[in-house]
Amino acid sequence: MRLLLVEDDERVAAALVAVLGRHGFQVRHARSGHEALDALVPDGNEPYRVVLLDLGLPDRDGFEVCSRIRAGSGVPVIMVTARADIRSRIHGLNLGADDYVTKPYDMGELLARIHAVARRGAAPAAAAVAVDDDALPAPRGPLESRGIRIDRERRRVSVDGRDVPLTRKEFDLLALLAQSPGVVYRREQIFSEVWRSGWEGNGRTLEVHIGSLRTKLALPGLVEAVRGVGYRLIPESPAAAPAPDARPAAPATGTPPNAPEH
Template identity: 90%
Template sequence: MRLLLVEDDERVAAALVAVLGRHGFQVRHARSGHEALDALVPDGNEPYRVVLLDLGLPDRDGFEVCSRIRAHSGVPVIMVTARADVRSRIHGLNLGADDYVTKPYDMGELLARIHAVVRRWPATGAGTEPGDQPAQPGPLESRGISIDRERRRVSVDGRDVPLTRKEFDLLALLSQSPGVVYRREQIFSEVWRSGWEGNGRTLEVHIGSLRNKLGLPGLVEAVRGVGYRLIAEQPRTDPASPDSGR
């Protein structure tokens, strides 16, 4: 599995390369933002499965590098940095980082986080440039929904539906196992990287927005007191039923 490490500290990078290599990763070390962006240009080799991105780079800020990566690629990005303040964490995640790990960190936890983002974004066997990947509608075809995880695009009956990053992540998570109830705690852990306590309204707003934008109010079903699940099959309605058309 190929991994791009963006780190200007040679001592830190050497230790990471050694440990990651022992765990089966083929690591390329980029020492600057410019080198990192060059490394992500498709070259016919196996695409990188994840990028570990330091923020304090010699030529440009890591936030800028993340933004430029996200503009051209869906490759998972984990920010690994000494910047532990909440504002930096929020800014990084809003720019498109899939996770944010602060130094010093436990190597076992970092490995677990790497494997977690890789599981959420499985390999497709093509380059990292958007446009290289065919859409993969999966189990939602029966409702006309196509989810292209690589390009982070969604369409309904051939119509592109613009979603925010969190809306897309929410739909992508629920669509992994249609019909399975995802607990609110799990949704916030996976999508917002935080606990759900006190944030229930945020989840409700995103669910409502997702339903409205897709034009499918019955797509995501609330399970009272537990969480939400995605209904992949088109619900059948009884014209005589008072609930028809809801």
């Protein structure tokens, strides 16, 4: 597996290249943001499966490098940095990073995270050949709900025909919730499936992504927070005609029956 390491500290890079090499990775070391972007230009060789990106680079900030990578490539990016504050984490994830690891880190955990994002990057191809009846892949067709169309193959979202650009994580989060409108997804489950990590200490990250989805889709009431549990996508309103066992309509005044709790 080819891996691009973007790290300006020669001592850190040398140690990491040695360990990664012993685990079967072919590592190219880029010492600056400019060198990293040049390395990602297609050259006929096997593409990189993962980018390990430090943020403190000598020529430009790692956030800018991540943004430029994401604008032209879908290669998974793991930010590996000493910046442990929550704002940096949120900013990195919003820019499209697939994971965020703070220094110092456990090497075993970093290797596991590399393999995890690499598997996700290859997931569409793997799903096409899966034959295990006990672990069939989720359907890859478009999802549609409340005027929203989610094309999972092309990773595109539109609302009433209007294209809505989303970050990688925003798309994955929306696609997850849209699989079962009305079903509450626990925060732990969301982080496990979208971020492939635990949610402890990352609750603010989820709130930011939910808020961004509501704003970009221009549907403030689309995603409902279920206090103490998680989130759900509000399904389309049921038909106006009452069900056979429905009670008579409530008087015009007062609170309508089945009003949602806030």
